[in-house]
Amino acid sequence: MTAFTSMRRNALGAFTILAGATLCTLSAHAQNPPVSGTQRATAQQVSERGIPLSELAPNAPDTYTVKRGDTLWGISGMYLKRPWRWPELWGMNLQAIPNPHLIFPGQTLYLDRSGGYARLSTTPPGSSEPETVRVSPRTRSESLGDTALPTLKPHLIEPFLVEPLVVDAQVLQQAPRIIATTEERVLMATGDRAYVRSHQASPLQADAGDPRQFRVFRDAVALKDPATGEILGYEAQYLGRAELIRGESFEDVPNGRGGYTTEYVPATIDLKATKEEIRAGDRLLPMPGRAFVTYTPRAPQMDVEARVVSIYGSSAVAFAAQNQVVAISVGSQDGVEPGHVLTLLSRDSRVKDVSDGKNASIKLPNEDNGTVMVFRTFERVSYALLLEIRNGVRVGDRLVNPK
Template identity: 30%
Template sequence: MAAMLKHLSQGLRVVFAVAMLTVATYAAAVEMRGDHPDTYVVKRGDTLWDISARFLKKPWLWPEIWQANPQIANPHLIYPGDVISLAYLDRVAMQPGPRTEAAPINAIPLDQVEAFLKDLRVVDEFQQLPYVVSLEGERLRGTQGQVAYVRGIADAQPGQRYMVVRPSQRFTQTRRMSNGEYMVFKEDLDFRGNRLLTETADLNTGWTNIALMEGPLELLGHELVRVNVGTVTRGEVGDVQVSTLLLDEAGREVRVGDRLIAVDAQPYDLQFFPHPPKVQLPVGKAQVLAVADVNLYGGPRDVIAISAGARDGIDNGTVFSIWSNGNQVIDRVEYGLDRSDLSVPKRSRVQLPDEFAGHVMIFRTFDKMSYGLVMEGIKPTRVGYGLKHPDATQ
């Protein structure tokens, strides 16, 4: 009996040691906020990100620490009325509420990104899409209740719906072969898709000229903006070579040259959950391509376009940290305060570190690029800034 007790005692010590190691590892990996509440009742209008931030210093770790409840079919879905608490071993647990609300809460309010979910598409090419060849009465522009004549949908049937879109921007990415630095390249397009303006962001020197770039340009996509929606009322009949599209909306006016894409029942996700990237991207590969509605800078709750997408392992809910790129500066103590920049070779300059700017969560992913919402920031987000793992420290 004594031998058995001794053996049992040794076994318990081993179990206890393993348990303590597990707890210590867990505590090191997941940092709880010191001021977190013991319990929280989910309210209408809450977001998953904000609730996670009540408990965690890193809201993007939420899926890793959520304790699944066997009585709940999908513990990732949280509804108003649910009670969230820190339970056994500091794991977040949930007690389901009365389910008076039909829809679960989302990571962010959908109204902040709805326009980008509904009104933007990214395609490799748009020239092959059907297009508006003329408008009713040979008008220059058309709007709600008026007719547009379309080429390229010869097999269209009455009742089919199409979105009228217009090319807005063209995005490419290149890499300097000499030093491996990535650069993003943005061109504004006119309503026919012709290039208007060339802008390039260099990770080290800021804006530069396209002539300085080496290596092939890779097309990331053309951004198409929704202009209107219409319903086919008549297809190509007899010697008529166009389909007739009745415009439904009183928003932006349709022009000759605008393109058409079929309306999808639901072309985007309505639920997504914050999580770290599933794939490690090459340094400098993911950058800020554009900031919506502004020229260069954005802040929290602004939408940004980034130069990586589904082919790079990015999906909706992926969280990145945003970093300004460290410049290379002249050591004026060593070279003299009056030394000009051009007289000091680049290899002799001092490399400064990258600086943290904020976090972004991806909500719309295409093949080569994505759109994300800046969730928080300590400095403005700028075109050309790099994206890293959300836990990156430099």
């Protein structure tokens, strides 16, 4: 490769990569959120003009050079009083929101405050020349998306992109199950070999094209809406990863009477990584393919009224703290998408009015308790990261649109 790679963003929102004499284009794939034509037109108009200067953070810098370790949420908070209005400041339309204009370390951001509105771009105000970004040399090729600025600190959510699984109860019950291990151990850990039996209709095979990497789960727990008691789904407990070594088969075994009997032989797996000890009865589901996911912090276009359903991985803990993950009672069927920001309201609380000696029970107003961002959705349940909270978060706390 040459000593540096330069990148320019063209007017169509695609990124052109110049590497020596090779020219290629990485396009930003758009997704269409479920909004009306009126909503789309309004959002486009706001996007074109930016946001009122009153929405800027008091010390919003006129220029800022992106550094390694920065996050989109951190830069949003640097520029905005309400970071979820980032798409409007950055000038994104609704089609571009799920896949934001990529921001890279080394780029300079310019804040334009003209006309009473603020806009942010990588082009200096008054200039039409796209910025050239110099990227450190690499001895191997890699995806440009891998160097883009993440929305959040990756270590906070990466484990949860594969760990929580919300399924129908029947899905887990019909998944292949561990039946035994070598040396008749009761509990299994990383490095152990185990044997698996599948549902008769879908035997485990190790043929070309069949899944070889699996996740191990334990019986699913019902996720109930705290307000109605309705079951929204079943959360399976993630235990670890396994690799299929040999598929299920049948073998002819001498029966001692001069003939043979056909006997079933279970599949063989090796446990590659375990979060908790694994035992007979735990279930296997194929490992999903790795996907590069980007999130743009933004307010939902529709009204949201939700509740905290559970604190992930902490069934014995009453309060969740900052940077913990919670399950909430809305999902993809409600229009919720990764990147949506919601405001937490403390659960209804009451106090006794002792001022007049009657000790009447008085309901206190709901208090704004912080901000969450959705990063993974299922049909009726989503997982969200607690970004900024003032007090501990409990099951039953409300979530609404940010103001």
